[in-house]
Amino acid sequence: MSAALVQMLNDGTAPTAGSPAAILSGAQKCAILLLLLEEAQAAELLRRLSAAEVRAVGEAMLTVAEIAPATVDAVLDEFLARTRTVEALDAQGREARARIGLALGSPRAERVIEAIGPPAAVKRLAGLDWLDSAGVAGLIADEHPQVVAVVLAHLETARAAAVLDALPPALQTDAVLRLATLGPVAPTEVIALEADLDAKLAERTRSEGAVRLAGKDFTAALVNLSANQATLIAALAAVDADLAGAIAESSFGFNDLSKLAPRELQLVLRELDQTVLTVALKGATPSLRELVFAAMSSRAADQLRDQLAEAGPTKKADVTAAQAEVCALVRRLGEAGTVMMPGATGMSDITLQPRAGLVGLLCALHPTLGAPPPSEPEPEPEPEVSIEDVRAEAFAKGFAAGEAAATATLAPARAALTSAAASLTAACTIDPAALREPLATLVRAVAERVLAAELAAGAQVLLPLVEAALATLAADAAPQLRAHPDTLAALEGHLGTLATQPDPTMPEDGFALEGPTFIVEASLAARLDEALAGLA
Numbered sequence: 194m195s196a197a198l199v200q201m202l203n204d205g206t207a208p209t210a211g212s213p214a215a216i217l218s219g220a221q222k223c224a225i226l227l228l229l230l231e232e233a234q235a236a237e238l239l240r241r242l243s244a245a246e247v248r249a250v251g252e253a254m255l256t257v258a259e260i261a262p263a264t265v266d267a268v269l270d271e272f273l274a275r276t277r278t279v280e281a282l283d284a285q286g287r288e289a290r291a292r293i294g295l296a297l298g299s300p301r302a303e304r305v306i307e308a309i310g311p312p313a314a315v316k317r318l319a320g321l322d323w324l325d326s327a328g329v330a331g332l333i334a335d336e337h338p339q340v341v342a343v344v345l346a347h348l349e350t351a352r353a354a355a356v357l358d359a360l361p362p363a364l365q366t367d368a369v370l371r372l373a374t375l376g377p378v379a380p381t382e383v384i385a386l387e388a389d390l391d392a393k394l395a396e397r398t399r400s401e402g403a404v405r406l407a408g409k410d411f412t413a414a415l416v417n418l419s420a421n422q423a424t425l426i427a428a429l430a431a432v433d434a435d436l437a438g439a440i441a442e443s444s445f446g447f448n449d450l451s452k453l454a455p456r457e458l459q460l461v462l463r464e465l466d467q468t469v470l471t472v473a474l475k476g477a478t479p480s481l482r483e484l485v486f487a488a489m490s491s492r493a494a495d496q497l498r499d500q501l502a503e504a505g506p507t508k509k510a511d512v513t514a515a516q517a518e519v520c521a522l523v524r525r526l527g528e529a530g531t532v533m534m535p536g537a538t539g540m541s542d543i544t545l546q547p548r549a550g551l552v553g554l555l556c557a558l559h560p561t562l563g564a565p566p567p568s569e570p571e572p573e574p575e576p577e578v579s580i581e582d583v584r585a586e587a588f589a590k591g592f593a594a595g596e597a598a599a600t601a602t603l604a605p606a607r608a609a610l611t612s613a614a615a616s617l618t619a620a621c622t623i624d625p626a627a628l629r630e631p632l633a634t635l636v637r638a639v640a641e642r643v644l645a646a647e648l649a650a651g652a653q654v655l656l657p658l659v660e661a662a663l664a665t666l667a668a669d670a671a672p673q674l675r676a677h678p679d680t681l682a683a684l685e686g687h688l689g690t691l692a693t694q695p696d697p698t699m700p701e702d703g704f705a706l707e708g709p710t711f712i713v714e715a716s717l718a719a720r721l722d723e724a725l726a727g728l729a
Contacts, residue, residue, distance in 0.1 A: 214267035220253035222268045225260060229269075244322035318347045318383075320391050326352060330359035332394060338364060342371035343378055343386060413440045423528050445523055447473065447516035451481050453523075457532040458488040461523055471500045472515035475507045655680060655704060656687050658715045662706050663691075665713065672713075676704040 214222060227235040227250065239247055321329050321344070329348075333341050333356075341360070345353045345368060357365055416425050430437035450458060462470065462485065474482055474497075482501075486494040526532045659674065666672055674681075674688065678695040699705070703716025 212267045212271075213261065213264040214271060217257075217264070217268070218253065220249040221257050222271065223250045224253040224257050225265060225268045226272055228254065228257070229265070244319075318344060318387050318390065320387070320394055321348070324394075326355035327359050329356045332390065332397070334360060334364065338367040338371050340386060341368045342375050343383070344390075345372060346375060347383075416440060445520050445527075447476075447520055448478070448481060450519070450523070451484055453532065455488055458484065460532055461519075461526060462488055464526065465519060465522060467497070467500075469515050469518050471497065471504060472507055472511055473519050474501060475504065476509070476512040476516060655702065655717070656684060658717070658720070659684070659688070659704060659706075662704075662713045662715050666706065666708070666711070670708050670711065672706040672708045672711075674704055675699065675707055677701045680704065 217225075227238065230238070239250070242250065321332075324332065329344070333344050336344075341364065345357060348356060357368065360368065426437055426440065429440065450461070453461065470485075474485065477485075486497065489497065523532065655676075663672070671692075673692040673694055675694045675696045676684075677699045678697060680699070680701055681693050681695055696705075700716060700718070702718055703714065705715075706713040
């Protein structure tokens with residue numbers, strides 16, 4: 194039966210043209226047969242297949258979840274036809290090993306069987322066939338280089354090269370050197386190595402087989418979706434500050450910037466140091482870079498592009514630190530309510546291990562098996578509203594609210610201004626008679642200051658008064674000018690032949706014209722008194 198199954202797997206599509214199963218591959222036909230068998234029977238057949246054949250059949254099971262009954266009948270007919278033409282006397286060499294061992298005994302039988310080769314000889318290190326190249330490299334990376342060389346020698350050339358590339362660089366050179374100089378290895382040594390690797394693989398499988406239901410990532414997603422995020426983080430920090438910090442860091446990653454709305458991304462960029470942003474973007478994806486450029490002005494985006502182009506190689510640690518600083522800023526803005534934090538890892542990203550075995554596979558192929566009852570139908574989506582309508586409505590509401598708030602705020606100021614205007618109106622009622630005396634005093638004080646300033650600049654200001662006084666005298670009067678010495682010094686050169694007499698007792702703003710029969714006195718102060726008397 195297993196021989197017919199392997200033959201069907203390797204022969205590909207059915208040879209009968211026009212059959213409903215003609216479009217199916219050999220792996221799909223085998224998958225249909227295994228899904229129709231009991232679990233124990235299917236498991237026994239799967240154990241007789243190689244790792245590559247099991248992988249091919251397993252992948253094919255996912256493609257035949259829905260199959261027509263006529264196609265199933267055609268596959269069964271083809272399988273029965275193959276079983277009638279194939280007789281497996283010893284497909285896997287079990288009978289040959291048993292009879293040679295009975296005839297020759299051990300260890301002579303083992304040497305003969307190893308010399309015959311497959312399928313009589315058991316394939317050594319067959320457990321590695323169930324691992325990919327990276328898995329094999331991880332399994333033997335901590336082994337001695339000689340062990341690594343023996344393992345590589347038992348793999349196909351292409352697969353051995355892939356495993357070698359996945360090993361640490363320091364181990365690759367040593368392994369190649371030992372491969373080139375590797376001599377015959379005793380079968381007992383290979384058997385012992387196989388046992389050690391199988392035990393190591395079993396231990397790793399047990400540790401990795403445990404279902405991880407929670408952890409930091411799950412908790413971070415849960416906290417990030419909670420409405421009490423800040424409270425939960427603060428409470429956790431009081432118990433374990435390091436764990437709270439790790440969950441806070443996991444709640445938002447650098448790539449989650451793409452989940453921010455454009456306006457919120459602009460707020461983040463506005464608060465972010467340009468140097469930090471440049472270093473952080475060195476490790477960003479092209480799509481995330483374009484989102485950042487789109488959230489900036491064209492000039493700022495061009496400058497940032499130039500900085501990224503001019504920046505040389507950056508250490509990964511520096512990029513990681515810069516991205517962590519960006520994430521910390523986003524979390525602070527989220528806690529302050531400035532930006533709306535997205536779900537860094539949504540619940541759709543958290544998966545549980547599927548049920549093992551053929552039953553789990555059948556449940557995956559047929560969701561109705563073991564599935565929860567269907568949920569209630571989702572409500573009809575609300576009609577779409579254009580962004581222009583929302584913006585206009587929000588503007589109208591905001592304008593009305595702002596106008597009302599401004600009116601209420603300015604009401605006391607308006608009342609105070611009205612009262613001040615009334616007071617000013619009452620104060621403008623002035624009695625001219627009451628202002629006459631203060632005004633005259635003010636004018637006199639201003640005039641005195643002006644005259645004092647002019648006298649300080651030069652006594653020539655008295656010259657018009659002297660000329661006016663001389664004009665009142667007769668031509669033959671021969672007067673003498675008596676004035677302060679400083680005044681006479683200032684008028685020198687302007688008096689002609691007029692006789693002068695210094696008199697320190699005279700004021701600097703006055704003088705006297707004297708003759709045998711007359712005396713004429715004049716001063717600026719006297720003229721000012723006359724002017725003020727005229728104003729009164």
